[in-house]
Amino acid sequence: MEKPQYALSYNNSKGTANWVSWHLSTAWKGNTERQDDFRADPDLPAGFYKANSGSYSGSGFDRGHLCPSDDRDSSIADNSATFLMTNMIPQSPNLNRITWLGFESFCRDKMNQGNELYIIAGGYGQGGEGTSGPANTIDGGNITVPSHCWKIAVILPVGGNDLNRITTDTRVIAIDMPNNQEVNQTFWGDYRVSVDFLEIVTGFDFLSKVPVGIQDALEEKTDNGPTQ
16 A cells, blocks of 8 residues: 555555555654544555454554654655554553653664664464553454564665665664563663574565665674664
């Protein structure tokens, strides 16, 4: 599903996106207030399960954004789009509000330092732990609770012709976090993995438009750069 603000792959059997992908730059930033208008996605095909604003209620899990609200505050329409439920996955509150949020903030800091980012995020596995304890599904079995939440960020200095500017020295950060309440004990930087690792556990082929030689070199690395 391609929206003006991001693209996503929706999984009807899980009731969530497989992944959401977006571009982050200062062009997307502004002073629009957080809309908080969680709602079903009207663009899902007829007959598909459609999570709504109350589907996570009482579950012990947050409605966790994949594309963050703060990455899309240049207009009301852009911010509102991040509250479609196809952009949500069940996240433990400590993950969503602390560790996951920490990496989101890091990405915006990199943007403010003169970069643009290409980001993709999702969840995999089944079975997480929220404030009400462990669960494999919520909302009567319609929504799968992922066991892990992952994200990949490609960081480039602001410029043009982005794909052709990616080299073996481009910074690519991949993270893999457990979806439980204990995650808040550790800083996000401790959850860095290689893109190759995420391809194995998710079954997805990331960075697929990058030339193969560069792609292979980037995907085998685990980032060890600064975390501030």
